[in-house]
Amino acid sequence: MGDVRPMKVVDRIREAIFAGDLAPNQRLIEADLCAQLGASRSHVRNALADLVSEGLVERIPNRGARVRAITLAEAIEFTEIRMVVEGLCAAKAAARVTDGQAAQLRSIGQRMRQYEASGDLIEYSNCNKELHAFIRTISGQSAAGDIIERIRGNLTRYQVRLALQSGRAAVSLPQHLEIIEAICARDEGRAEKAMRSHLRSVIEALENTRPATSNGDPW
Incomplete structure (x- = not known):
């Protein structure tokens, strides 16, 4: 080679x-x-x-x-950054979304419904990633996309743990569907609020994974 x-x-x-x-x-x-x-x-x-x-x-x-192994506290900080940046992307996506893109968003949402119902958490997680990436694409916010990509690797193993957490998909599905509907309705404020609410839920789920005796060390 x-x-x-x-x-x-x-x-x-x-x-x-x-x-x-x-x-x-x-x-x-x-x-x-x-x-x-x-x-x-x-x-x-x-x-x-x-x-x-x-x-x-x-x-x-x-x-x-x-x-580098990051701590749970760092993972939460990175997710707080995501909450702000992806909230912006959701609002911008609502302002720019085309009819064709709205149909694609709803198609992703339908697949998420199916995978959650069947218990296929791996495919549900893949759709989750696809949805967030597509929203960033629709938003046209390339700088925001760069920020998310730079922190994505630091969050990967925590996201995998959450994706496989019992009951997590049932919690996140309606949140994702609300994000999709807000963007398709072209309601910028609603879309940003929905995205922030979803990622706030992710932070709460991360907090709940903290061992009772946690000293801040990486998993």
Whole structure:
């Protein structure tokens, strides 16, 4: 495999973190990454430096780099940021949505209904991600999308835990359907309120996962 451009190396390592292929606290050995990605040592080193600046990777003195594990408190802070930014995106989406996009939103909502009813939490979670991403696309807020993408990897394992939490889909489904209907109704204030309410519910669910003896350490 030929050498890979630096940004490609960054993207591939980042996506591996997002997907959980590289686990929290896992050591990132440059030689191994070079072999896996077909990239030069300098490109891998530069990519890791970029990911350190993004907060996805940390360097440990005398031990090299590893995937950074974030605390529950940090996950809640990131979700609070999402609440503000995605609330804005929902409002902008309501102002810009076309009839065709509204139909697509309702189609996603219908699939979410079906997966929640059948108990298929993996597909329900996939639809959840699809819905949020599509709303950001409709909004046209590219800077907001960049912010969400930058923090997405830090939230991945917490989102997976919530997605598989018993009863969580039944709670979030009506919230998502309200977001969809508010956007389709082109009601900006209602859409922003619905998105904020949904993500506030996510924060409450995260709080409820905190062990009674939690000292703030990562899971």
